[in-house]
Structures are given as C-alpha cells and as structure tokens.
Amino acid sequence: MDFNDTPEEAAFRKEVRAWLDANATRKSDDKASFRARNDDPELLKKAKAWQDMKAKAGYARITWPKEYGGRGGSPILQVIYQQEEANYLVPLGFFDIGLGMCIPTMMAYASPEHLQRYVKPALHGDEVWCQLFSEPAAGSDVAGIRTRAERAKLPDGGDGWVINGQKVWTSGAHYSDYGIIITRTDPNVPKHAGLTMFFLSMKTPGVEVRPIKQMSGGANFNEVFFTDVRIPDSQRLGKVGEGWKAALTTLMNERLAVGMPSGGLDVDELMELARDTDLEDGPAIRNQQVRSKIADWYVQQQGLKLTRYRTLTALSKGQTPGPESSIIKIVAAPKMQDMGAFAMELMGPAGIMKEEVPHAAGFQAQWIGGAGFRIAGGTDEILRNIVAERVLGMPADVRVDKDVPFNKLK
C-alpha cells in the first residue's frame, strides 16, 4: 500500500504543476481560500478568465471527450488536477454545477445543434449554468415538483411551452445565463410520470431571481419565480413525461461531484485552542474530557480522508469506487456542528463573540454552517435511507404516493 502516483499519474501531476506555476499564484497558507463570494462581480470576471485559460490548456474538463474540449482522460487525472489547483489562489466554484451536472445532461438529451452552441461557451466560462430542480414542496422528495409547463403556441407561431411556478435553493441563479429545469407537464399521472425537463435562458421574460438569506447570513441560494415563461419545444430535454429519468442522470452526476467539505477549521485548530485555553485545573489540552473529544473527531477526520483515498485508489485502478464515500457527509456535517459548539464552550463566555478569541468566528461559522450542511444536498435522514437501501439492500420506505395521480395527492 502507498499513496503514490502511478508513473502516468506522476507525469500528469508534474505537467499540471508546471502549467499552474506558470499561470497562477501558489497559496502561502493552505487554509487561505478564494471562495466564491456571490456578491463580487470582479470575482466572477476573474473566474471566467481563469476558466477560459484552463479550457484553452485542456484542463477544464479532463474526462470529457476531445470533441467537447476535454481530453478523454480518466477520472483520477481530473482529481489530480483539482488536488493541484487547490494549492493555487484561483477563483473556483462558479462552473461546477454547469459543467458537472447541466452540460452532461445536455450531452445526454440535447440536439447536436444545441450542443454545438452551448458546450463550448460553458466550458470556457463565457456562460454560467444553474440547475432548477428543488421547490418549496419538493425538497427531499424531488419528484414533488409543482412548477407547471403547458403546451402553448409561441408568438412566432411555433410549438412551445409556457412555464409557471417557483423553484428554490438554486445556487448561482443570480449570475447564471442558462438553467436546466424540471417541470410537471401532466398532473393526471403519478408523480414520477408527469415530469418533463427543459433548458432555458435565465434572461427569458418572466424569470425572476430572488436571493435567499441564510441563517449564516450568507446568500448562496436563490428563489426563482416563473410567470408565463414561454420557451420553444426545441428546448425540451428528453421525451415528454420522461423528466424524472433525465433528472436522475443529473443527480447521479451530482452524487459523483459530492466530496469533502473543503477549508474549514478542524482538529488542528481545536488542539491549538485547547492548548491556549487555561481551565481552572490547567490547560484544556490536559483535560481528559477534551482529549477524548479531540481523539473522536481526529478518528473521524482521518477516517473520511482515508475513505476518500480508497475511492481514489479505485479510480486510479480504473475500477468503479465502492459505496464507502456515501458516509462522508453523514459524518462530516454533525462533526462540523458539534465541534463548533464544543470549541465555543472551550472559549468560555467570550465564545459567543465574533471577534476576541482566535478562531472564534471560524468555529462559530462551523456551528451555524454545520446546521445547514446537515440539510443541504440530502439531509442526514435521507442519506441514511440511501445507505440502508443502496448499500445494505434494505427495503424502501412505504410509498403511499406511488401510483396515485399527482393531482389526487392530498
């Protein structure tokens, strides 16, 4: 066993590193992050420029076929590129959904003309895409979509659709140019049967984006309202009524994208805090209760990192990874919340203050953010269901809505 690259991987890593050194600035402190702050237009501009450079150099989407601007490389090469890129001060995060989920769905369903038109601009960062799935009544239950799409004639007399409804939790909708959207086209059939997917310009008349302020204060998500939004039938992705199948394609890609929560404080900072905290009976780091918590979280942190290595090993060997990575968010999210809360306790009364104590803001952000991380992209409960059903082969929950027409559901 070892963590080393294969000769091919090593060569690629060397090549990537050389290119990055030539084109970007290396981070001084590996905690420093250039996280997308959605309210900084400058940052988006920089991100688009960087994305274009990557695309030109063939690093934008390594696993994509050459004809789409990829290099038909194996997933491990993609990972290696990202590992290396993470060491440089470059603006990331704007194109993951578009290139990771939307465009792959386009590739599966869109016409050659549309692919001709949309793939390249997306790859080069000229156009940003978002994914319009979740709705107020369709969270964990994605198929609970209520946004309607009805056949309609367009002003130009062509066949088209008119969309009415609301989406929610749409990341980046406020800076996106296009989106893929799932709609209900037939309420008279069971919920999974009546869905159809489209893509559309976010500039289409009737589309309105409103940011959602989170408990953490941030606003990475949006509500998107659709009022008589008319689009041509040519923007349909897949057959009418087969939107669920198309959505699964997208969500599968999402699952592949799920990784570790990057950045953030962890056991190192907690130990630092425990060393610097002076309890009545001495430094907190000597307190066995503190030590046992540090040990538990270290074991989890290491366990997740090493689990990720097992997945990478499979990729490196050209195998499909096992289900082990399904544990990552189940462990990481509560750990984030609990460690944040515990760190605040260590700080004493000042633990509630935004400044004063080193790392205070950071650990407070974990305590708040962890509450959100336990929900976003699959709640703790849904993820346990998934593990039980897909990994352990246990029965799905009883579905009372399976064969009932959507409009008959209470």
Place this chain on the structure above:
Amino acid sequence: MDFNDTPEEAAFRKEVRAWLDANATRKSDDKASFRARNDDPELLKKAKAWQDMKAKAGYARITWPKEYGGRGGSPILQVIYQQEEANYLVPLGFFDIGLGMCIPTMMAYASPEHLQRYVKPALHGDEVWCQLFSEPAAGSDVAGIRTRAERAKLPDGGDGWVINGQKVWTSGAHYSDYGIIITRTDPNVPKHAGLTMFFLSMKTPGVEVRPIKQMSGGANFNEVFFTDVRIPDSQRLGKVGEGWKAALTTLMNERLAVGMPSGGLDVDELMELARDTDLEDGPAIRNQQVRSKIADWYVQQQGLKLTRYRTLTALSKGQTPGPESSIIKIVAAPKMQDMGAFAMELMGPAGIMKEEVPHAAGFQAQWIGGAGFRIAGGTDEILRNIVAERVLGMPADVRVDKDVPFNKLK
C-alpha cells in the same frame, strides 16, 4: 414543594410500617434483595405464605374494591405500601402479573361465578396466574397472534374450543396454575378483528411449558405449547372476535405496572469503582472523562427518580399522572447497558472476569441484562413510537396490514 406525606398518607405509612415490623424482617443493606429465583420451590412456598398474610391484613391489593378483598384505597396508598415493603426481606414478584394484569382482566370479562371462584385464591397466593400473549411471530406486533382456537364439542358434549399453537416469553408459566390467553378464532378477517381471549388451567391436557435460557444465563421466561387443548366456552373472556379489546385492557394495566428497574448497581457503585481504580495518571475519579460520564448518568438517575415523584404527586392529589413516566425505560435500559460496559473498561483486563474485582459480576450483569431490558416489555424503538404518537400526537406508522384478512398477509 416537598416529598412529605399528606396526614392521611403518613398515618397509613405508620400503620403499614408497624404491621411490617410485626410480621417481617427489615433489610440490613438496602441493596439486599430477595429476588424470585424461579428454580427454588422453597421460595415460591414462602412467597405464597407471605401473600396470604398480606391478603388477610388487607394489604395485598389496596386499590381493589372491598368485595374482592381490597380496601378501595387510592393508588398512592398502594405505592406507599410497596415503598415500605421494599425495605423488608420478603419474597415478591410471583403475583404481580396475576394480580396486576390477569385478574383485572377477569374482573372486566369473567362471570360472577368465575370471579367468586378465582379472585380470592389469586389474592391469597394460593393460585398463580400468567399471561399468554406473545408468540414467535407476535412480539412488538402483539396482534400477529397465530395460535388458533376453533369451536369444538367437548367430551361431555358441551360447547367448547380446541387450541393449537405456541406462546413465548411467558413469565412464570412453569409455576403458574392458570393463565389468560389470546387466540385467533377467525383468520378470514383483518388481524385485530379475529382474536378472542380465554382463561385456562395450565394443567389442562395438551399444555406443555419449556423454559427459555437467556443470554444472561437466567431462565425467567418460557415457551408454552398448545396441542389440541380443549376448554369450555364458559372460559371465554369477552365476545368472540373482541380479544384485541380485552388484550388492551390487560396491556393498559401492564403499562401502569411498569416502574423503575429496582436494585441493580448505579452511580454510587460506579463512583466507588472510580475511587478504587488507579489509572496511570492517578485515581480514575479524578479523570475528567470519567467524571463527565458519572455526571451524565447521575443526571439521568436523578431525573428518573424525580420524574417518578411527579407521577406519585399526581396520584397523591388524586389526579391521573401525565405521560412523563413513559421516558423511564427509554432512559434506564441503555444507561444500564452502557454503564455496565464502561465499568468493565474501568476495571482493566480483569473487567471480563466474573470474580476478582468488587462489583465486577454486578456490572457485567448490567451490561448483559441491559441488552435484554432494551427489548423486554417494549423495545427502545416501540417505546419511542409510543411517545411520539401518544405524547406528541404524531401519526402512526403506515400500516399495510390494517384491512387485509389475516390469512392473506404474506
């Protein structure tokens, strides 16, 4: 607020204490217990004698109406009697099920002649009763009863029933004279509808009792097999097909009976152990990890005791207690298992040995017994369902078997 008796209660306590002093030996050490060991016939004999004395003195069933040998007293008086009796070396535990569940059910459904015949001997301990409900396929799902009762002519030509099937987890079946049994009399209707309750002599031909050896080594429970057991229709309790209603009467009485796990080691002994255990960095009691566990368990132990006091307060005021006592087993059972395991860890390698370390056997018994206590009389999972549904008013689980004829269930 206070823990004091009302004048009436105080007077009764005084009276009881006087009677007990006159008729039984006070315990020296309050941990000393005279727990029913089912394999000691002597003990049963002593228990019957003691029960007879109690009955004659009017203490056997204080809440029962006078005509049945009770004194029509309030539940709190019953509790006070038990509190006092617990301080004396007297053999208990043989009649709780009979007097707590079986006879009350008889009172609700049996004929005056039968009551005339059976109540007194039960009260005086001459006859022991057991409850024949659980079956291999009917545990948490009590209504899953498969034991069949079919109408049949008796040898004497009278109307009767023939019973075939198996019961399990029957406490005391091996020393019981009578039992109440729930059977399926109509498999063609949904599961709750086809049940009927009877009582019968455990000496009836075709009844066979086999003890069950538990993981703990003990054998307090039995399997009971019924092969062509014939009983007259006069031993039916309630209408044909209304056995479920009758069973609920019994189980409701059971729920009232559920109390705290008496005896057993607790935080005091754990602290004793921690004081006597010498870790590398000093006595375990100084270790903050140990202290935090002791604190958590103390808070639970106190919380349960005090919760019980809240229930007693309601009884003392003649009110119906709130649902708070439903938490007792949910907390006590895992605490028992975890504290046992932790105590063994404190003892070091010798923690696995039955002798050697003081309290070793006791804590090991908790570790094993706790695993059983989490299951017996309602699993952790069932109890949480009950709290969620009855206390918090949340919906019952989806029931796929509700309206399906029993013999159509897979």
Place this chain on the structure above:
Amino acid sequence: MNFDFSDDQKLLKEQLRKFLTDKCPTKVVRRVLDGNETHADEVWKGLVDLGVPATGIPEEYGGLGLSPLELCVIAEEVGRAAAPVPFDTSVVLATEALKLAGSDAQKKKWLSELAAGKAIGTLAIAEGPQPPKPRGIRTTFGGGRLNGKKVPVADGEAATFAVVLANTGGQGDRAVSLVLVDLTQAAVSKKRVETIDPARKHAELTFKDANAEFLGAEGEGWRTLERLYDAAAVYFAFAQVGGAEAAMWMARDYALQRQAFGRAIGSYQAIKHKLADCYVKLELARSNAYYGAMMLTDGGADLPLAAAAARIAATDAYDFASKENIQTHGGIGFTWEADTQFHYRRARVMALALGGPMAWKDKLVSRLEQKNAA
C-alpha cells in the same frame, strides 16, 4: 408527596404565557435581532407592570416577596418566548447578587429600584478570552475606584448598574471581590459587541476610575459568585426548559404539516424518534429543574448538587431540541426568515453564560463526592 407547582403558581404561569404570546411573538424577537434596540422595551415595561422584577424581592424593599417557585415558572415562560429582555441579567443575576451579598443600604436603594423597574442590573465577570478564574481577573478595585474592561456583558447597554468581579489584591480565590457600580456615570463607557445572538445584545464595559463599592465582604467574590451561579443555574434551567419545549413543539407542528413522498414527514420514524428523544431530554431536565426549585425554596442543603444536575440536563435538552428543530424543518429552517434560529442562538448563549456543561459536570461530581463523604 407534593413535587409540583401549586395551582396559583400554574395560574401565574398561564398569565405570563398569555402576556408573552400576545406581546412577545417571534416577530418581536426578530425585530431586536435585525434592529438596533438593546432589548424589546415595550415587552420589558409590560413585565415590569406585571411585577416580574419585583417577584423575588422582599416586601421591605418594595418587592412582592414571593418564593423562588414563582420566579421559576416566570423564567420558563420567558425562555419559551426567547424574549429579548434583560430577565436573566437583571431579574435573576443582579437581583440574586444583591439578595445574597448586599448590605441593607444597598438593598434599600437597588432592590427597590429594581422592583419598581427603575433600574436594570447585570453581572460583569468575563474579560474577553479565557474562562474566568480568580487569578485571571485584571479589572481592579481600590480606594473606591474601579478600573478595567469587562466583555462580553449581557444587556451591558440597557443596564443602569452592574455587579462586577474585580481584583482587590488578596491571595488565590480571595484575590477577587464583587463590586457594585453605577453605569450611568461618565467614568463608564459602553461599546456594543457582536455575538452569535443579535437578539440578545452584549456590550464591552470600560471603567476608568469609576466610583464603586464592595458588594459583600472583600475577598469573598469568588465564593459568592459560586453561590450566585447555583441559584441562577436553577432559574436558567427553567428558561432553558421553556425554550426546549417551544423548539420541540415548533418542530412537531411543522412535521405534521410538511409533506414528503405523499405523507407528513412526522409519520417517518426518523422524525418521530428524534422528537421522542427531545421529549425524553425535556422531561429529565424538567424533573431535575423542579428539584432545583425545591432546594432553592427551603434553602435546601442539596442545592449545589440539584443546581448542577438541573443545569446539565436543561442545557442538553435545549441544545438538542433547538438544533433538531432546524433539522426537522429542512432547508426552510436554515433561512434567515425562519424562527428556528432564535432558539438555536439562545440555547448556545445560555449554555455558555454560567459556564459550559463540562465545567458543571466537574462541579456536580465534586459535590457528589462531598455529599458521599459527609
């Protein structure tokens, strides 16, 4: 056996709940959270009119002279509403400090002003980073002059006086004393500090030769503080129980109404058992809090142990209920518009205010050792 509140006390509780449901709905908490007010003054005035600050103050000092039990049921309702008022600071900490250590003159002046709602008091212990310890206190008091900086101080801006822990030059635990200081004098400057709970404003207080006087004997500060915290732990426990119960029912109500996969999410065991666990922790906390109240009332010898148990159980119940309330709500529960955040923030602030669970667990076992030794 009489381990419950009296009918009068339950009536008082009902009255408080009606008042707060009516005058202090969550939109009031949000107003303070989003705004600049130090607290919801109209709610505070209403509580003063109801005699809340006067409840535990002896009649000779203009109070109602009611028992701690009355204050406990009030605390539970204030906690349930997560009311943005200086209750735990002024009605609990400052008032109890005066009752414990105040001279007759001090009581006459301050307790009667508190009872009349003319004064708002607070307690100022912490000095930034590090859990407070006698040897760590840098604020000094001598020759009637107080100098130093205290932060964070809950309700520091709203308060008209403060009980301050200051170094008075003794040895070990006797190095510190409690000092009473009028905050309206020029020698005191106040600065708001940002915390995780903007609905509960905190400040930094700076003293430059401020006039002050001993509260209690010199060198007794740390001992008095320990006793003050035991009493406060019980009142806080009731407030935490109230908050935990509110969060639990908020989650339960949402779970009944929110549909997923064709049925209420409240019909899934993952949610049912989560809320059942909330209830279990809540009842453990309530029972321990009741015992704390009982020990407070008849000055029971068991108070230190009872207070620690109540504190630990109530902190656990509130933390758990407030965090699983968000989880039960899902995405909507994590938005700024959601009311779930009030209890999540308040739970953490209350958990740290008197020292966190770790410290109290250590205290509890020490007290258990003393008891067993006795």
Place this chain on the structure above:
Amino acid sequence: MNFDFSDDQKLLKEQLRKFLTDKCPTKVVRRVLDGNETHADEVWKGLVDLGVPATGIPEEYGGLGLSPLELCVIAEEVGRAAAPVPFDTSVVLATEALKLAGSDAQKKKWLSELAAGKAIGTLAIAEGPQPPKPRGIRTTFGGGRLNGKKVPVADGEAATFAVVLANTGGQGDRAVSLVLVDLTQAAVSKKRVETIDPARKHAELTFKDANAEFLGAEGEGWRTLERLYDAAAVYFAFAQVGGAEAAMWMARDYALQRQAFGRAIGSYQAIKHKLADCYVKLELARSNAYYGAMMLTDGGADLPLAAAAARIAATDAYDFASKENIQTHGGIGFTWEADTQFHYRRARVMALALGGPMAWKDKLVSRLEQKNAA
C-alpha cells in the same frame, strides 16, 4: 494512489473465509462456549495447515515471510468468524513480541515452533484488579526464576509458552521487563477463570520459581510492550472490523426476514438508520485500519498514531454493531440459542484486551501532540 490490498491478498482473504465458513460455523463457537475445550482444536490445526501462524514469521525461522498485510486480511476473517482459536494471543501477540525483542536463539527456537504449529504462545500482563502499570506489577523475575500470578491470561491453558511482564527491580517504567517462560514445566500451574466470553478461555497462571529468560533487554519491558500493543492494535482492528461486519449483516438479514405490522422490520427507518450507522462506523474503522496496516508494513513513522486511530474506530464499530445486532433481533436475539451473543461477548473482550478506548484516546492525543511538536 494504491490504498487497497493486492489481488493476491484478496485471494488469500477469500480462501480464509471459505475455510472458516466451512470449518468454523457458529455451531463450533457455540460448542466451545458451552463446552470444556480450551479452543476449537480442529479449526486451529486447519489454520496451521494453511500456514496462518507462519504467515508473518521470516523464512529463516521456518515462516512464510509474508508482509503484515497478509496477516491483516487473515485477522479480519478470524474476527468475522469469532473463531475460538489462539489467534490474537499466539499468532499476533506472542509472535510479534518475539519478532520485536527476541534474540536470534529465541527466534530460532520459538518462532520456528510457532510457524510449525508445535507451540502456542500467549502474553501475560494483568495481575487481577487494576489496569496494569509498571509500578503495579508484583510478579518478579531474578536469577532466572519467575515468581507470581498472572490473571486473566487469554488461552493460558492452551499456550505452551508465555511472554510475561515481570518486575526486575529498576526505577519507574524501567522496573519491568519482558520474560519468556515455558509453560510446560512443573513450576507453572494453570487454573481456568470464568469470563464474560466462555468461547474464549482465560486462565490464571501461577509461577513458583519457574525457569525463565529475558525477552529483550532488562528494564525495557514497558517500552517494548507499548510497541507491541501498537502492532497488535492494528491486527486487532482488522479482527474487530471483521466481527463488526458479520454482526451488521446478521442484523440486516434478520431485519429483511422478520415481519412486524405486516412488513419486514428492515423497512422501518428505526432499523434502517441504525444499520446505516453501523455501516458508517464500520467504514471509518476499515479506513483507519488500512492506514494502520500500511504503517505496519513499511515501518512507517506514523504507526503509533495510526494504530491508536484504528484501535479506537474498530472498537467503537464492533461494540455498536454487536449490541445493535441483538437489539435488531428483539427477544429471540437475547436467548442463549441466539448466535448474536458471540459477537457481543467477543467485542467486549477485544475492547479490553489491549486497554480500553479511554486509554487509547489519551494515547492518540499525546501522539498527535508529539507529531505537531515535531
């Protein structure tokens, strides 16, 4: 990135699993549990024929000279079967002790006998109550004579020799040394002791002027033991992972087949999420164990930290899986006839054998401190 076992190692694992499924089904474990045998000798002989004891022993001493990775996959399968054989004592502890500290002569004699299956070794540290500490060891060794009592000693009856921790009169940690003693001599008496896991027999060993010799340098006993425990922790972790996985699937299979309220109990979230948690703990343990194996192999500097992490995660996973396996089975799972008890008992014995989780968590943080300091 090559963080996985090789195809050959996986093949070996398959082979072991086939053998044990066939020769060591649960009824063999039950036979030892209920009976008087010291261990399942036919299973042990079979493992000897497969070369299991020889696996990690260098060829020069008659072993197969395979890497620790091979022994790790074997350990996982032995743990999965909860096999009643002297694997962790003889193949892991005694063998590793000799490899770590043995002289060439000692290795020649004992390693080759172990490899050939002629000898069974064990480790004798504890002396009844109290966690072992250098200052607490009362067994003495001097002038070639060993005197004292060791209890509990796993496989003490089956073992033909033991590595014993004895006081040799030095200061502090240097007060103790490891000593090699032949258990077949008359000066050694053995007595079986009852434990919570009758399927794994333990004994009390008494030495009266028994002939013995140093294993490693005098006064080095405690240090060597620490290193021995680190290596053993990794092998134990694999055995615990195997046992946890077996318990998890036992529970899952039962949950699919057992019906309640008209459907499989495995369709209820309470059971699904419980077993999902088993899986989560299992994968955390597996990943940490893999890293331990990797550190064992190339004598990695990170071994002390990796071993502690593997030990903690695996102990937690096995404890949880074995106890929730009983819970998932309900009443039937608590009977003596149920196979659930084998893992419940074994999990506890393995958790305590090398020192419990509390001690290892303290060790882990100390090693983390050293690493960060470096």
